[in-house]
Amino acid sequence: MPEHEAGGTPTLEVRDFLRRRREQIAQRWADEPLFRTVFTVSRDEAVEAGKAVVDALAQVADAHRVEDPDAAGFTEVREQLARMGATRSRAGLSTTQMSSELAALLPPAENLLVADLDQASPELLRECSVTLGVLMGTLRLVAMQTALSEGQALIDRQRLQLLEVATPVIKLWDGIVAVPLIGTLDSARSQVVMETLLNAVVDQHARFAILDITGVPTVDSLVAQHLMKTVAAARLMGAECVVSGIRPAIAQTIVHLGLDLGTVKTRASLADALGYCLHELGANIVNAVPDGAGRR
Amino acid sequence: MSEEFSRTVAGHVPVLRLGDILLVTLQGDLYDSAAQQLQQDLSETIARSRVTGVVIDISGVEMVDSFLGRVLAEIAAQTELLAARTVVAGMRPAVAITLVELGLTLPGLRTALTTEVAMELLAQPVVSSRSGGLRQESP
Structure with a gap:
């Protein structure tokens, strides 16, 4: 030692x-x-x-x-x-x-x-x-x-990664694009949604853009404001925005909060929104077989 | 200032007449004086000749400030008074986002994705455009 x-x-x-x-x-x-x-x-x-x-x-x-x-x-x-x-x-x-x-x-x-x-x-x-x-x-x-x-x-x-993954823009029809929104909308995400949606509107020559909020858990005044902004921006570019997927609970919340979505076209489901857009485009959906079993 | 300066900066934006429609194409930066000149030119041209629609193509405009946004809204309002309709066509996504962030949603303004769509829009009878085919929003 x-x-x-x-x-x-x-x-x-x-x-x-x-x-x-x-x-x-x-x-x-x-x-x-x-x-x-x-x-x-x-x-x-x-x-x-x-x-x-x-x-x-x-x-x-x-x-x-x-x-x-x-x-x-x-x-x-x-x-x-x-x-x-x-x-x-x-x-x-x-x-x-x-x-x-x-x-x-x-x-x-x-x-x-x-x-x-x-x-x-x-x-x-x-x-x-x-x-x-x-x-x-x-x-x-x-x-x-x-x-x-x-x-x-x-x-x-x-x-x-979440920002990239969570905002796909889907082409539903010629001139109709949709964004299914999943999860909570914050400022950063709604910015990304707005940008991707507007770019898709240009790329796809879309006349209609559907924002589907089925996967959005809650709508507060901030989320509503983000939605309004997106709708307004799409309208400035010449595309009409439809907000779909408003669940009864969300409809109630919106009314309770006194939010004014008056200028925004809303539909209950994505199917309704697509139907509205197709109608506005002048496309009609008819069953191929008049008496078909699949008639609704 | 030189003559060239006054021509490019304060100069006229060309207004083309296509049948019953006036076509205005804005390119690059539009100076305030030119925008006001355009506003005046348009109202005079509409009053003189009986056009029913105005298409303003802004696909070449990279940036719209609050002044130009207001001028666009005013042009739309004054052509409406002269019984013609204005459609702003080809706004870029970045421009749209900027305007919305500025709080300028321009509710009374008709918009279209391209000049072609704008022409189609103006070809439609007035009644259908009033009743929901176009978005008539209260400010």
Whole structure:
């Protein structure tokens, strides 16, 4: 056991300890649930990952920034922590459980620290162990930060995807397009709906555009305003807008709220709306067989 | 200012007569003075000759501000007084969105997707257009 000067500050002491015991700490950590479950292929891989984390901690301690999650030393392990976090959350662990798994890394390191500094004064040992605890706490914070930002990035990505997926424009007939709206309409979505619908009106030379709100759970004054805007914009381009799929509950809500949809053509179902548009286009639907069984 | 400047900026927008219909095509940026000049030209032409409809094609216009929006609405209103109908044709989606966001839904204005559709619209008898074939909205 190499001698070390008792005069060093606890932070530097911890740094020296981390550098000296790098291999042993990594070996111990590799047996902890966090590393064991993430790096299932080989133990060596887990040990390597553990070493990377130890190096990062030593670097942070070297910079005297044990309490700073933004310390430069953490940047290199951030990606690895994100990968570990993603693996653990795929396994069904909550962020809290992940956090306690990270906390479980502290006792093995602390045991090693106590064994390593058996020559030192109890005073220094205590301070070193506190410093190590703070350092591990900061690591936990970094891991949590990474996990949260990963989650946020995922949500942002999915929101964009949802915008694309949720607004298909369907051509129902020559000159008639329809947008079935599913889910809650907010400002961003209604903007996308408006743009895609108007572009479809140009592309398809549509005289009629049907907005089907069967899948819209509730209509409040904001949603109604978005609908009116879309209808007005379509009208400015020379297409007539019909709003269909107004369920009885929604009709009641609209009346209760006192919303004025007076300028908007409304129909109960998409079929009714299509029928209206076809009639306006001058197309009539007749049964091929006058006495056919399918007559309604 | 040079002569060229006054011709392009304050100059006339050509008004073409096709039978009973006047066709106006707006291109690019339309300056306020030109828009007002057009408004005046149109009312004089309609009063002089007995046209029944005006088609304003704005498919070449990238941007419509509140002033031009109001001029369009005024042209429609004044041609109505002179017993003719105005149809604005070919508005771009971006322009339509801008106008709606500005709160200019131009309720009294007749619109059509293309000039062709606008011509068809004007060919229809007046009665049918009043009774729901066109959207007559109260402001």
